[in-house]
Amino acid sequence: MPADQLVQNIESELSKVPLIDPHSHIDPLSPVSRSLDDILGYHYYTELAHSAGMGQTLLAKDADPRERVREIVRFMDRYDNTAQYAWFVDIARTFLGFDDSATKITASDADTLFDAAQKTFAQPDWEAQVIQKSRLEKIFLTNEFDDPLEWKRGLPGDERGRIEDSRTSSTTPSTASLSTAPRQTAPLNPDVYVPCLRTDTLVFQLHLPEVRRRLEAISGFHVHDAATLRMALAKVFLHFTRNGAKACAISLPPTFHPAKFDDEHVYEQMHFHDFHDLGPGVFWMIAESCRDFRLPFDLMIGVNRRVYEKGVYQGQDLFDQRTSLMHYKDVFNAFPDVTFPVSVLTSGQNQELSAFSWIFPNVLPNGHWWYSNTPPFIKKDLTERLTCVPKTKLIGYYSDAYKLEFVKPKYGMYRRILANVLADEFVRGGQMSETDAVALGTHLLRDNVREVFKV
Amino acid sequence: MPADQLVQNIESELSKVPLIDPHSHIDPLSPVSRSLDDILGYHYYTELAHSAGMGQTLLAKDADPRERVREIVRFMDRYDNTAQYAWFVDIARTFLGFDDSATKITASDADTLFDAAQKTFAQPDWEAQVIQKSRLEKIFLTNEFDDPLEWKRGLPGDERGRIEDSRTSSTTPSTASLSTAPRQTAPLNPDVYVPCLRTDTLVFQLHLPEVRRRLEAISGFHVHDAATLRMALAKVFLHFTRNGAKACAISLPPTFHPAKFDDEHVYEQMHFHDFHDLGPGVFWMIAESCRDFRLPFDLMIGVNRRVYEKGVYQGQDLFDQRTSLMHYKDVFNAFPDVTFPVSVLTSGQNQELSAFSWIFPNVLPNGHWWYSNTPPFIKKDLTERLTCVPKTKLIGYYSDAYKLEFVKPKYGMYRRILANVLADEFVRGGQMSETDAVALGTHLLRDNVREVFKV
């Protein structure tokens, strides 16, 4: 997108706004990269390189990190047209001293960049530097329901549980990259990190004895009927809100349909069907807890897991465009006091999301998720939302990052598009002054996150 | 959208074209607003204010109109990014002397605007002024099947029936706003208003004894089988075409599927199932009447009623993107002599509508409806239609207005987008002269409405 003076002015003003990033997969005890392998081990790069022909040998856990990086960079001339490549160029320029005037990163740059990263990332204040360069004020995490969150209370890190990546099965590593660098024992900047209760496991895996064991361990309740399940959930929510959690979240397949189950049905499923098919009802109970504990409930709708069975780690999930927010009609009606920030995976569903947010006070469009997080989809979806949803309800963006270095390039991409859309849709036609447009953009970038999540 | 000289020229020429508005909810006996409450009581404002946090107390029928207006205006700084807000600014400037240089309407403007409206709308020739300022030549109405339409024959108004708002249940008020100002006894400009037979009630509510009683009252036929239903429908059509009706219309849920029912099946449903589930067959019979009485049949496809159960009046309906024009394949094939102007609720269905209109001589794209009536959707849908459907089949726009004051801002928004699209897609690339582009735009704005509806 071309940037004339007006767009540059707006973008420049927006870049001064401190960020509160309402969704990420950051591990507060290992928030920044330790090597370039942490950056390029991000699934966007492994899946694009693999899709473009790279074999999976070097993607194995025990492969040499430098070799892996070399190979992923070597394949870049097959995917240097993508938005994800542009993020990497931004990272290389901002953090690794890559020459501003060079327009391309090529195979021959791999070692230089790897070495620069080794040196740069080893600085003791690297985390603080990244936070400062990204103007990051706070960032939300993704925490399993039984995460002890002891770092929020100053406990030693080796006592704490693992932050599970909700996109992974229990046998996969919990970090985005393949590296095994040790984590800190306590966050260096605890105030920056905001816990968020991720509930996929509770909704979709309660039939696994191990999950029920974990739920009993964290809550003290042996779940055997609706009442004990409700009490266990309340304990989990209490644990999270006491430790500063500001949101509950879940990702959902396109076919999912929440439903209120009566207690007898819950009993029946637990006792006669081994806790299977309880998902719709557990979802409903979690919404009840969100109401009782005043937590917004982030819904991320549309993902089918493990579609490409032999895909790279985290590069196996896709979607079916045939889905509808009508599945959530009953929930939106039944919980007027719960705020539902909703992300949809497909741009084709954006008009539904816009219309539901236009009509339901408790439904809000939330960011640009995954397969819709590239410029053409962001531009389209953002423009549609901006012209029909109250501006105080638009949660503009989140990074979804696994390492803090990605906050800056991702938000940078978003701000550039936002500045263009504000200029084209509001300022050039005389509907809004430049100042008002910047204020509107600030609502999307920051104000609404603060208001919705009470941070 | 920016407007360079070319766009301004095209828009200026298009703004001289007298309008024939082929779909509205205007009441010819109360066509203009009596107070600002009539303007801001329009569901677009109540639903946006409510969605942005306004309570429903002031939306009650007996609430003070001035207080209601103040509250809706007070919430505008939460939705001043929307297209609907821009319509209101246009109304304030055009009709209420709002300062052209002010870019925003704020809470402090509410009383000034309310008072200006009281004075302005009280002028005896207000209706004529609005018609003249909007360059409005004719406007189609939405009439219940048993509307006596006596104003078309010069009968006194207090003898006539009510014009029901087809989006409402029978217990809701028939006008868009909540005010209760008395209506005129006869239209001041009867030639401007064109009756249109709305058939939702017949298709979806024939199981209600009251509806059958009304049908018997207007037609003289006691409906008890397919033959009497056909005769009753014929009487209704005769009544409408004699009184100048130029179209038949219906709005339909995403799942609706018309079907030809044989007479035995109709008999069975009437006698053994209390007139339930006759909709698909009644639709088919209405299409037969459209053929026999040479009326175009407007289809407005995709609305689910009462999705947000506690939403504001007329702000409860939404949609499911999973719908297809394939449901209408049999109807389009069976009635080659019936013209079907089709509106779709979702922009995602616009390619289907474009392709069906490209192939079927009797299918035409009709306007930009409801949730698709904001600039980004209009621009996308219009551009798609313009490059693949014969230009003589494109019915560009309708206001869907409840009060005449909305014709100007809505058509103004449309013309601005149309001028941009004509400039970008046809003139700048050298494919068409500016004059030809204006002629193409005039087809969409006026010529095709005249030809299709024979007005």
Add this chain to the structure above:
Amino acid sequence: MPADQLVQNIESELSKVPLIDPHSHIDPLSPVSRSLDDILGYHYYTELAHSAGMGQTLLAKDADPRERVREIVRFMDRYDNTAQYAWFVDIARTFLGFDDSATKITASDADTLFDAAQKTFAQPDWEAQVIQKSRLEKIFLTNEFDDPLEWKRGLPGDERGRIEDSRTSSTTPSTASLSTAPRQTAPLNPDVYVPCLRTDTLVFQLHLPEVRRRLEAISGFHVHDAATLRMALAKVFLHFTRNGAKACAISLPPTFHPAKFDDEHVYEQMHFHDFHDLGPGVFWMIAESCRDFRLPFDLMIGVNRRVYEKGVYQGQDLFDQRTSLMHYKDVFNAFPDVTFPVSVLTSGQNQELSAFSWIFPNVLPNGHWWYSNTPPFIKKDLTERLTCVPKTKLIGYYSDAYKLEFVKPKYGMYRRILANVLADEFVRGGQMSETDAVALGTHLLRDNVREVFKV
């Protein structure tokens, strides 16, 4: 779309790239038009003229070609807004000496153009002229499974079978137009034409005895179980690859769902159900053959046949937007070594196609098909693909042409859009140099076709 200097430069460079067109319906023995009736008999013109009101009398096989052309041209002032009209203007200017400064073709031009075409198309080197003016290096065909392809081996043409148009039933003529001019006995430029095995008949019509008879005739196998079917298919593939075929292809309805049938099920369907409902399994076996014979398998997904039953020849097919690539999940997983260039009929499915291509190494987006082959859809779909799919996987375009004269205007339209997208998305924002953008465009236009199809 406006074209500034940057866009003009890129377009100019792209127009120098020799074309390899990976999908058409060209008959190598009658590749160019013999009269203007061959051009305007193309279904895009007959269906638009018919949709705009032209009767079908002159579309009959025995109608006078000059009269037919006059009528189709006479109706052009009803569809001169369409992309297809623009193709015709391009053909008239490039090949028929139509005055460059005239912006419109009107009824009065019909005879002049018809006469010019008679004279021009009669030149003995007309085919070579068109190939040269279009910078066409190679073009893929659409061949029925039992096409003898003897022209590839230098056999006399009158011994060869017919190239069926896969969009037609067996009773319709095999060429796009209605003319009956005799074909050559051998291609003048055999190296230009690349056979492609079209498999719709095998997958969807194996229940017809005539189809099984043809399969036995070409393969030598009497098909009566899974084993003989596999052998027959292998023979067909052998015949095609020996004769230079570079792809296998099929078009599929929105509801189609491939499946691996076990041999018993195949036996059952053959012997107890008259070879019905074997489609999903035959598709699977064809994918096996693609693997064994190393042919890419072009999937063209989404077409419903004969929706408009009385439509013009080839103007009867439409689609249902409710379809998903998830139907092909098992196939994509089961055949990692088969390359699947995929075309989707609806732009709404483009994000699925982009995401599947982003993740699956063996899935590639292929061109802009049929109802999505007009500028707004191309621009949207191309931009989406370009920002998230590796550039080496993007097969930019194919002409789908029935006569060689259409290659130039169709590719011309595509290059213009491609140049605009490259300029807007990559060059203006500083992400890529102009030279790199041209190289990227060349990947889409030519390099990837060469690499994917090994031509």
